Every structure is written in structure tokens, then in C-alpha cells.
Amino acid sequence: MTDRLLLLAPRINDTGLHLLTAARRRGLRAQTATRWRVPEGLAESGAAVHLYGGPLFADAVGRELGIAALADPQDWLAGLPRELTGRAVVLTTLAEARGLRRPAFVKPPNDKLFPARIYPDGTGLPGADALEDDFPVLVSDIVTFRREYRLFVLDGTVRTGSRYLLDGRLDLAPLEEDPLRREVLAFAAEVLAEGGLPSAIVVDVGLLADGTWAVVEANCAWASGGYACDPEAVLDTVLRAAGPESACAPADLPFRRPLPEIVR
Missing domain, CATH: 3.30.1490 (Dna Ligase; domain 1)
Known part of the structure; x- marks a missing residue:
């Protein structure tokens, strides 16, 4: 069996710590890079590397490690119907x-x-x-969101979610504990039915001041904070969102982030 490793960016955050714990709990090797470059010997080790970190970290190590880092198309939000964006x-x-x-x-x-x-x-x-x-x-256009939610999506289904903003203030709660959970999931289903996203992605949605639902934005799962989401489901999404290009499904190939070649 190919050795698998979750590599995290040097500036580890709370989500990264949760992912380290979740990965090790299921027997997956995980480590935090000490510098913004591929750890010595990793590229030659033959390990199947998955990544969690921001765009700068993906750009620094992704190509050398053969990682397919999935991203939403730049025009995805702009291409959605007005009734889904609210603006x-x-x-x-x-x-x-x-x-x-x-x-x-x-x-x-x-x-x-x-x-x-x-x-x-x-x-x-x-x-x-x-x-x-x-x-x-x-x-x-400028709009006011009263509530905002982060949704980790895998294969077109919301795997886990979290409220993260309430009236402009950070306010974390698992989606399961939010009184508007059903409305969030119903709206998310409408959005995901539009397609145009890779199999592993984050979608943020929110409730506008006029009481209608709208998409906030999409984000790369491998670069997104988990807030109060279930770490196990976040890990599942991250592993798909940034893993070996050789294992990338054909349908996800167009969503790969272009990664630069780093000359040292």
C-alpha cells in the first residue's frame, strides 16, 4: 500500500491542529512543514502527499510533490443566477x-x-x-449578510457545516445546532445543482438583510478554516481537494490550480 501523508503549512491554525489529530486518529501520517518548501527527502520518498495550507503554500510545494489542488473556477460566482447571488x-x-x-x-x-x-x-x-x-x-454590489455559513462539500453533498458570522460578528456553531439548518441545506442544494464546481470544495452561503438567501463565495477546501465543522468530514474533503494528481478523477482535472515550477 502506498504511504500517504498529510502535509500542513508552517503557520498551522486551529483547523490544521484538528486535521492533524483527525488524520493520526485514522492512522494517516501527518506533519507540519517547518519551511515554505518541500521537506527534505519527501519528494523522493514515493509517498502520496495531500496538502492543507493557503495558496502560497500550495504554490511553493504542490508541483514538486505532484499535487492536484482543486479550486473553484474564477468565474463561478459571477456565472450564477442573480437569484442565487442576491447581487x-x-x-x-x-x-x-x-x-x-x-x-x-x-x-x-x-x-x-x-x-x-x-x-x-x-x-x-x-x-x-x-x-x-x-x-x-x-x-x-454591496449587500449585508445577517448570517453566514461555511459548508464543506464532497461529491455534491454537504458533508459538514458551521455558522461563522452573526450580524457581522464571529459566532461559531455547528450547523446541526443552528435553528436555520434546514433552510441552509435547502438553499445549498439549489446552489450545488447549478454545478460547475470540483468534487471537493467549500461553499459559503448567507442570509441577507432582506431575508433572502445568497451565495457568499466558494473557497478551496485545502485552504479554508473549518470553524465549528466536524474535523473528520473536513479531513475527507481536504484529502480529495489536494492530493496526488495521479489519483485525480477525470472530472476534476479541469479544476486544478495552475502550480508554478519553483527554481531554487
Whole structure:
């Protein structure tokens, strides 16, 4: 049997600690990297490596380790029907977004190369000296979410979920304990029926101030906090979301994050 290993980024968070425990409980080797590079000898060991960490860690070690790190398409949120997003969302370029002359919520689709937040206009976005003009960004109308939920999705089914925000404040609770659990799952089923996502992903949804449900965003499972989700179900999703490319299902191949070749 091929040796399997869960490799975590050096800056381990609470979710990472829960994943370490869950992995070792089921007999899966797990370790935290000490640097932002492949641990010595790991690439030559023949181990089937899975990854948990942010985009920078995936970019630093993923290609050398032969990992397929699944991500939502950059245009997924913008391509959803308005009745599921509750607002206008467009995928555009940073150059175009710099021309905004109105407040908008602006974020990178799959990275954290600048803060995702409300910008009074486009003048506060990174300049051409920081990011290329054609860098993709999502621009959304401003809405107010009263409640927000994180859902770890595997094979089109919500495996575990957590409330994480209540009226703008961090407020964690397992989805099973939330009074709106059935509504969350019913809305999630509508969203997932639209398709367009890899087999292992995180989808955040929320309740707007007007009482309607809307998608917040999708996120890479291998880079997402688990909040009050069940660690075992989070681990199942993470293992699928970032594992050996040789084991990647054909349907998931188009969702692989492009990983750079690191020259040392």
C-alpha cells in the first residue's frame, strides 16, 4: 500500500491542529512543514502527499510533490443566477476595476494578493507596480449578510457545516445546532445543482438583510478554516481537494490550480 501523508503549512491554525489529530486518529501520517518548501527527502520518498495550507503554500510545494489542488473556477460566482447571488457580480480585470467610481466589494477570485473588502472606488486597489493590469478580480454590489455559513462539500453533498458570522460578528456553531439548518441545506442544494464546481470544495452561503438567501463565495477546501465543522468530514474533503494528481478523477482535472515550477 502506498504511504500517504498529510502535509500542513508552517503557520498551522486551529483547523490544521484538528486535521492533524483527525488524520493520526485514522492512522494517516501527518506533519507540519517547518519551511515554505518541500521537506527534505519527501519528494523522493514515493509517498502520496495531500496538502492543507493557503495558496502560497500550495504554490511553493504542490508541483514538486505532484499535487492536484482543486479550486473553484474564477468565474463561478459571477456565472450564477442573480437569484442565487442576491447581487450583481462580475469577473473583470484589475485595470477595469481601478476605473470604478462607486463603492463595490472587490476581491481576487482564488488568492489573497490584496484585501477582499468594500472599496469606496477603484483608486484604492493595487497599482500596476504591484499587480498586472490583467489580474482577474470579482466586483460585487454591496449587500449585508445577517448570517453566514461555511459548508464543506464532497461529491455534491454537504458533508459538514458551521455558522461563522452573526450580524457581522464571529459566532461559531455547528450547523446541526443552528435553528436555520434546514433552510441552509435547502438553499445549498439549489446552489450545488447549478454545478460547475470540483468534487471537493467549500461553499459559503448567507442570509441577507432582506431575508433572502445568497451565495457568499466558494473557497478551496485545502485552504479554508473549518470553524465549528466536524474535523473528520473536513479531513475527507481536504484529502480529495489536494492530493496526488495521479489519483485525480477525470472530472476534476479541469479544476486544478495552475502550480508554478519553483527554481531554487
